[in-house]
Amino acid sequence: MPFKSITHDVKGELGSISRKGKSRSLRVVQDSLVCINAFKQSCWATLPYELLRDVLMRIEASEVTWPTRKTVVSCAGVCRNWREIMKEIVKTPEISGKLTFPISLKxxxxxxxxxxxxxxxxxxNQTYYLYLCMFLAASNEDGKFLLAARKCRRPxxxxxxxxxxxxxVSKGSxxxxxxxxxxxxxxxxEIYDSQPPNVGAKVTKSCSTRLMYAKQISPRVPTxxxxxxxxSYELNVLGSRGPRRMQCIMDAIPxxxxxxxGVAPMQTEFLHSNLDTFPSLPFFRSKSTRTKSSQFGPLSSLRDGMLVLKNKAPRWHxxxxxxxxxxxxxxTVASVKNFQLVAFAxxxxxxxxxxxxxxxxxxxxxxxxFTMDYQYPISAFQAFAICLSSFDTKIACE
Structure with missing residues (x-):
């Protein structure tokens, strides 16, 4: 049976009943209960686990690239059982080389x-958009959208x-x-992650953090x-001509x-919890106990155990x-922004x-x-942030 007919049957059984709510104030509660009952009464609720897993595995294997891969995401959104199965079937980008769920970007x-x-x-509007796919000069169509970034100038x-x-694209979102x-x-x-990249990560105190919590829409999403x-970009004090020289210290990657x-740390899901269970909020701390930021500290001395990336030296033609x-x-276009990063020890x-x-x-x-190609051990989010640093004006480096 084609996947379109499967989703049509499921959505039809759930959607036709959910539209029968009479009272607007109780419609949300009624719809959720009716949807659950409708799914329990459908033929998919009695499908054996082994058979359902085999069907979902065939779907995941057949839908290789976007936009057809959206059917894999649709399967994970049917119900909790389907979502758990899809999370087991879909491999991480390290193994599969595919970006499927939003967490794949981390x-x-x-x-x-x-x-x-x-x-x-x-x-x-000073905004940058990241897409997945090879850029073709003859095509005006965008690939699969991944991330967006907006530039905000401050004093x-x-x-x-x-x-x-x-x-x-806002901090309160x-x-x-x-x-x-x-x-x-x-x-x-300095690159900041909205959630801890590993166990024991410490949040940085800043005014933007206070503003983020004040404007936070949902208390279930800790940020x-x-x-x-x-x-760090090397200063060009003497004004000599040449490419930019940069160095990246990845604090969260050994x-x-x-x-x-080698093994790099990996986030498996976005955190969703109440603020009561979230580590102590930084704006509740006194001035004497604040976590000091290493923002813009000296990068000349390499930190032991952390992955260091340096730009590959070009040759003169x-x-x-x-x-x-x-x-x-x-x-295809010469630019001072172009670079390649390799591991350095x-x-x-x-x-x-x-x-x-x-x-x-x-x-x-x-x-x-601009093209952006990356591989293990960095993520799409980290690679995108590093590339954004190349867009910024650097008077002291050129």
């Missing part, structure tokens, strides 16, 4: 290949608010997942500022994750008279293959279009 990319995305810039810094919703903050010169950046990475058998990197056809002899293994590459292909 999980490390594939190990064996670069996951290809692209960013579209809107100069009118002493610049914030890039990152959201799952392209139409609501339930779709807010993190931000990127720069210093005044645009040479140092904070957890620093997960620091980015150095060993870049090895063949005599015939073209420019600096060149091999982007394998993914970048202090006082350790890094293998040649590890030096050549590009973890993140970013480059220009059009007036306001």
């Amino acid at each position: 999980q490390p990319g594939p190990r064996d290949s670069l996951l290809q995305c692209y960013i579209k810039r809107s100069c009118n 002493t810094c610049t914030d890039y608010i990152i959201s799952l919703n392209a139409d609501d 339930n779709t807010y997942i993190g931000k990127l903050r720069s210093n005044f010169l645009g040479t140092k950046f 904070g500022n957890y620093p997960i990475a620091h980015i 150095t060993s994750s870049s090895e063949l058998e 005599e015939q073209l008279q420019c600096w060149c990197l091999n982007f394998n056809g993914r970048v 202090k006082n350790v002899v890094v293998r040649q293959e590890q030096q050549e293994n590009v973890i993140l590459q970013f480059g220009k292909v059009g007036n306001d279009v």
Whole structure:
């Protein structure tokens, strides 16, 4: 039976009964109870678990790419049983190389290949959109939307608010997942996650955190500022010509994750809990007990145990008279923003293959279009935030 007919039957049985509510004040409660009863009476409620799992596995295997992969997400939204089965069937991006559920954006990319995305810039409203798919110059259609970021200028810094919703890019939204903050010169950046990336992560005290909790729409969605990475661009004091030199310290990823058998931390779901069970809110603490932020601290000394990414050094092309990197056809326009990041280890002899293994590459292909390809051990959210730092104006670096 085609999947469309399956979803049509389920939605028909649930939807036809749910529209019979008489009182508007009780309609929400009545609809939920009727939907549950309707599903229990349907033929899908009595389907054996093994058979249902086999059907869902066939659907997941057949729907490989977007937009057809939305049927996998639809299956997970039918009921709790279907959702639990789909969560077991759908593999993480590290294994499958696919982005299926929103939490996939917080999980490390594939190990064996670069996951290809692209960013579209809107100069009118200072917003950046991340899409999944290879960019084709002959196509004007957008791929699968992943993330959006809006630039917010402040007197002493610049914030890039990152959201799952392209139409609501704000800190008070339930779709807010993190931000990127720069210093005044645009040479140092810090990436914040809205939720703890690992056990024991500490929230950073800031005015924006207080504002976030004050404007929070739903008390069931805890939101904070957890620093997960620091980015530093080397100052060009002498004004010599050349490409930008950058360094990224990933606070939440160990150095060993870049090895063949290395493991990077991975978020499995978005946290949804009451504020009573959430760790002590930072704006309740006194001034003497606040958590000090390492924001824009010195990055010259590498922190032990943390993954460090550095831009791959380009080579000078005599015939073209420019600096060149091999982007394998993914970048077509020369720009100071283009870069490739590889793993770097202090006082350790890094293998040649590890030096050549590009973890993140970013480059220009059009007036306001840029490709972004990433892989394990960083996530789409982390890669997007790092690329946003390249858009910021850097007077002291150029």
